[in-house]
Amino acid sequence: xxxxxxxxxxxxxxxxxxxxxxxxxxxRSYYTSWYQQKPGExxxxxxxxxxxxxxxxxxxxxxxxxxxxxxxxITGAQAEDExxxxxxxxxxxxxxxxxxxGTKLTVL
Amino acid sequence: QVQxxxxxxxxxxxxxxxxxxxxxxxxxxxxxxxxWIRQPPGKGxxxxxxVYYTGTTNYNPSLxxxxxxxxxxxxxxxxxxxxxxxxxxxxxxxxxxxAYFYASGRGHHYMDVWGKGNMVTVSS
Numbered sequence: 001x002x003x004x005x006x007x008x009x010x011x012x013x014x015x016x017x018x019x020x021x022x023x024x025x026x027x028r029s030y031y032t033s034w035y036q037q038k039p040g041e042x043x044x045x046x047x048x049x050x051x052x053x054x055x056x057x058x059x060x061x062x063x064x065x066x067x068x069x070x071x072x073x074i075t076g077a078q079a080e081d082e083x084x085x086x087x088x089x090x091x092x093x094x095x096x097x098x099x100x101x102g103t104k105l106t107v108l
Numbered sequence: 109q110v111q112x113x114x115x116x117x118x119x120x121x122x123x124x125x126x127x128x129x130x131x132x133x134x135x136x137x138x139x140x141x142x143x144w145i146r147q148p149p150g151k152g153x154x155x156x157x158x159v160y161y162t163g164t165t166n167y168n169p170s171l172x173x174x175x176x177x178x179x180x181x182x183x184x185x186x187x188x189x190x191x192x193x194x195x196x197x198x199x200x201x202x203x204x205x206x207a208y209f210y211a212s213g214r215g216h217h218y219m220d221v222w223g224k225g226n227m228v229t230v231s232s
């Protein structure tokens with residue numbers, strides 16, 4: 001089965017740019033989606049198909065992918081962006097869904 | 109606006125069966141996949157599996173021997189059963205709509221609508 005690896009913690013100064021990464025061999029073949037989760041709340045989709053933003057997600061969020069690494073970039077991070085972020089993709093061996101371990105983003 | 113609502117007991121005894129229901133409102137279940145995902149306290153997300161509106165299922169290999177997901181489109185509901193539970197199954201259980209698209213000759217997915225979650229504690 002496939003695995004997705006994320007840095008456990010990332011921090012960014014208010015108003016600066018931060019990139020959150022997700023690494024896994026399955027990303028060479030399948031697109032990534034990203035989810036934001038704030039304490040006590042359900043995850044929210046913030047990016048899909050690697051670089052598509054759902055309606056209502058600010059345009060400071062963008063996505064990209066190269067080889068086995070997918071990235072979620074926040075340009076001009078805001079205090080409300082402080083949250084856990086999870087990447088997700090398809091297992092390369094079957095149609096199962098795989099999540100990364102999550103990245104806790106702190107906005108300083 | 110599609111909304112999902114999980115329901116079920118908040119506590120299950122060890123070795124018994126965990127049963128949850130997800131009710132879909134504000135939209136059709138037709139042509140969509142419906143997923144169950146769980147999150148142990150303080151930990152990350154884990155996909156349990158999904159069901160297509162036709163009843164076709166796919167499960168996490170690590171849970172496959174204990175899990176069953178079913179759909180009842182007449183009631184707009186998706187159900188989860190997890191047998192022989194232990195403390196390791198204590199988690200918030202979410203249902204989510206799984207959207208599919210095809211690109212570069214392959215199928216891709218993402219979860220675009222989530223329920224608020226149902227906390228289940230396995231304890232006697």
